[in-house]
Amino acid sequence: MDHSVPESAGHVPSDSYHESGTVEAWNERYLTRGMVWGTEPNQFLAAFAAGLTPCRVLDLGCGQGRNSVWLAGKNHQVTGLDLSPVAIEQARQLAKDHQVKVDFDTVDLVREWNPPPEAFDLIILSYLQLPPEDRQLVHRKAVEALAPGGTIWLIAHHSDNISMGVGGPPYPEVLFNENRLAADFSGLEIRRNEKVFRQVETENGETKAAHDVCLEARKPL
Numbered sequence: 001m002d003h004s005v006p007e008s009a010g011h012v013p014s015d016s017y018h019e020s021g022t023v024e025a026w027n028e029r030y031l032t033r034g035m036v037w038g039t040e041p042n043q044f045l046a047a048f049a050a051g052l053t054p055c056r057v058l059d060l061g062c063g064q065g066r067n068s069v070w071l072a073g074k075n076h077q078v079t080g081l082d083l084s085p086v087a088i089e090q091a092r093q094l095a096k097d098h099q100v101k102v103d104f105d106t107v108d109l110v111r112e113w114n115p116p117p118e119a120f121d122l123i124i125l126s127y128l129q130l131p132p133e134d135r136q137l138v139h140r141k142a143v144e145a146l147a148p149g150g151t152i153w154l155i156a157h158h159s160d161n162i163s164m165g166v167g168g169p170p171y172p173e174v175l176f177n178e179n180r181l182a183a184d185f186s187g188l189e190i191r192r193n194e195k196v197f198r199q200v201e202t203e204n205g206e207t208k209a210a211h212d213v214c215l216e217a218r219k220p221l
């Protein structure tokens, strides 16, 4: 079981994604709620990356750095980017606590980021939930930044999570599913694109399954 807080824990109730996805809202969440998703890596990422040869990794929407720091501890050369300067400061502190080096930076991936062409061997996106046009743009940029032969690895809340799961943003437009991912990454060789379940303990002490979608896709040589 995943005993970490549900991935929803950082979401401030608001009427729309538009309100909850601003830099101010993310900063507020990170300032007031501690390590919102804990300091351990996402369980599916840990399983995927367990045996990987060290490579150049980019963590898009890295938050407080739990995945970046874990990957750096496995000798990868990691860059982590996030909209929230508060999250980036906390991520830098986490890297310091773990005595690893990660190149963290604050950037809006939709409005500001210019992807360096073919610069990374592995790009991870962990619960970077954006509305459709922003999501598609960031996914296109991620493909540009990926080296030939490199892999995009993504985990996100599934659109079924609202009705069947637990946690995650309550806004259908920012949820993912296999069809959306297959379309976004149609130029890549898709090696995995499926629903996965995460057992989480809710605030009431119940155990429930969160519905996620996991993608692994390789850029052709």
Ligand SMILES: C[S@@+](CC[C@H](N)C(=O)[O-])C[C@H]1O[C@@H](n2cnc3c(N)ncnc32)[C@H](O)[C@@H]1O
Residues within 6 Å of the ligand: 021, 026, 037, 042, 060, 061, 062, 063, 064, 065, 066, 067, 081, 082, 083, 084, 087, 107, 108, 109, 110, 111, 125, 126, 127, 128, 129
């Ligand atoms: C649910 S959190 C996930 C954090 C981290 N990937 C993890 O799994 O612990 C989503 C993150 O995406 C970031 N984010 C949202 N919109 C963004 C944007 N336009 N550019 C960069 N980061 C963004 C938020 O600041 C937040 O840290």
